[in-house]
Amino acid sequence: RRLFEQEQHISNIVFMGMGEPLHNYDNLIPAIRLLLDGNGLNFSNRKVTVSTVGLVPAIERFGQEDFQVGLAVSLNATTDEVRDRIMPINRRYNIETLLACLKAFPLEKRRRVTIEYVLLSGVNDTEQDARRLTKLLKGLPSKVNLIPWNSHEGSDFERPTRDSVDRFQRIVQDANYSCFVRETRGDEKMAACGQLGGGEKGVIPPRAKRRKEEPAPSGTSS
Numbered sequence: 001r002r003l004f005e006q007e008q009h010i011s012n013i014v015f016m017g018m019g020e021p022l023h024n025y026d027n028l029i030p031a032i033r034l035l036l037d038g039n040g041l042n043f044s045n046r047k048v049t050v051s052t053v054g055l056v057p058a059i060e061r062f063g064q065e066d067f068q069v070g071l072a073v074s075l076n077a078t079t080d081e082v083r084d085r086i087m088p089i090n091r092r093y094n095i096e097t098l099l100a101c102l103k104a105f106p107l108e109k110r111r112r113v114t115i116e117y118v119l120l121s122g123v124n125d126t127e128q129d130a131r132r133l134t135k136l137l138k139g140l141p142s143k144v145n146l147i148p149w150n151s152h153e154g155s156d157f158e159r160p161t162r163d164s165v166d167r168f169q170r171i172v173q174d175a176n177y178s179c180f181v182r183e184t185r186g187d188e189k190m191a192a193c194g195q196l197g198g199g200e201k202g203v204i205p206p207r208a209k210r211r212k213e214e215p216a217p218s219g220t221s222s
Helices: 021-036 056-062 080-086 095-104 127-136 162-174 206-213
Strands: 013-015 048-052 070-074 113-119 142-148 178-181
Touching: 013 021, 021 048, 021 056, 048 056, 048 113, 056 070, 056 095, 070 095, 113 162, 127 162, 142 162, 162 178
Parallel strands: 013 048, 048 070, 070 113, 113 142, 142 178
Antiparallel strands: none
């Protein structure tokens, strides 16, 4: 509540980050109810979203709750071969099983599932991936958030080129899906999407150290 009493206005709440929200189901649901309650923080259902890697039984259970907050799912691949490698949860609930669950998920009129798709150069960012994605989403009211990978030391993945991102987005949009490219924020502190992690106390991550020592020229943006 203290956050809401400060000058900075909080307009949306998303349950995500380091950890799977649906693994903490028994605490997640009361927290959502507090956010929505008129005697609590009085948030609209449309302003609260739960993000998941795709825990099918928990998604099915979540769909039976008596509220209609948003659901976001990290898909990140269009084949089981790739998703098995980058998201081990796929070995338990593969793409076909996950999408069948999402297509059965109860949605209010004009509500959509958000599909989160982290783009990894040479892994899941091809034109074929974009076309497969549009076929996978057929019959599912959805919008797509593309998240170019935020590079960091120790990662085997690389950020795709802007041309690759734009090409992927156009293919999805041409199939009549809303598709957005997420703006990178927090990478100067190694706190952008995909960068959160532990490290040695007092050690500045290389990217953050570089930013600190060499400020970006004025007029540039992340």
